[in-house]
Amino acid sequence: MNENYNIEPDAELGRTTFEDDNLLKQHTPISKPISPRLHARRASMQEPTWTIKDSFRVTTKDVVQRCIHTLIPTANFFDVIDDRPDLYGPFWITTTVVQALFFSNSITDYVRHLTGSIDNPYSIGKLVSATSIIYGYTAIASVILWGFLVWNKCNPKLLDCVCIYGYANISWLPVSLMTPPFSLLSSFISHIVKWILTSVGLGISLVFLIRNLYPVCQQAGTYLCKLSIAGVIVLHVLLAITLQLVFFK
């Protein structure tokens, strides 16, 4: 049935019957079912409604690939996203970072409590502050970036900005998991090692952010581009210093 749809110019030589053509013109059914992606595109061309469910159409392989491309920023992240920004990655990576920060902070406090140096084994306030700092930073910074780009007529998608900042948080995960042994040693060298760890995490996420935001910001003009990149760097350095002082002491 499929051959009747792709009619080549010199197919008259190959055609045996003409009645099939009339039958074809009378009823135009679509024999094979439309793939859901094509159907979604057609639907979106007709009615541009977007639900949150659209931002969860990723598979496990997609998310893992995006995480790897965040940590090793060789390819352009927007190509990796392939015009399908998702909300799953940013949200759950941010949640994992919150839990990891609380985990690392509380395990050092617990061991110190066991050896008798401090009184209470953990403070639940650290979990609350981790939640507010990381969620707040990701949400506010991405909205500020999006607002800045919209103000300069770059037409970004909010979901892309949230995606970038959300996936950039993944660099704090190894930093927070490697800090507890150095916190427990509590010598001058371990202090310096902790600062080095934090700056490595800061460096990885900054490289990822700048490499992907630079082409986007260039559309705004050179002066504004430099301003926006400087703003991104300053905010991220502030975040790193806050995390170091609150959690990695």
Place this chain on the structure above:
Amino acid sequence: MTDLDRPNVEIEQDEAENLLRMDPVQSSFDVETRPVEPDTFAGESVVETRFTGGDTLDEPIRVTLLNEFRAIGKKLVYILYPKNAEVLRDWDLWGPLIFSLVISICLALPASKSDRESIFTVVFALIWFGEAICSLNIKLLGANISIFQSICILGYSSFPLVISSVVCSFLDQLYIRIPVIVAMYAWATFASLGVLQNSNLVNKKFLAAYPLFLFYFSLSWIIFL
């Protein structure tokens, strides 16, 4: 003997039996030996059998409470030994509420006076918001399970954490706490993976299961501390 947990099907069967009795041709059939069709309603199979209103408003409170406890007990037995998946279809949130209260109280009592309120609040909020977000996540990834049903399953699967929190609030030795917590965490996660059983998530099984791991891990970690 009426089974008050399944009154929908009961009413359907009564009406069908009445109609059969009135029909002269079919009234000769013996009604009791007709095969009972569970869980069908007009030819379609019922996904949830949540009973909403009706006859139970007239019965005494004692009977209602007894029935609720019986329902909770049935689901607990399922969590302990997952054989019959039909039990989880009529969801209720009593069990999760009781478990979350017990966990929060057991974690708040041993702490110092200034921390008690904040620990109770944070743990209670973590349990309910965590369950809601995990269920929302599963729903958004495309599973055809209702949100309340998955909250129910996640809540009942946190029963092992109840055991571990009660144990850990009384015993302080590390070599008892660590194995108990690890075993209970594994059991809770394994039981909650049943929420993904009948859903049609093709490539996203790990994406849907990972938040469950994270949620129970954070709860177990706070219990350990």
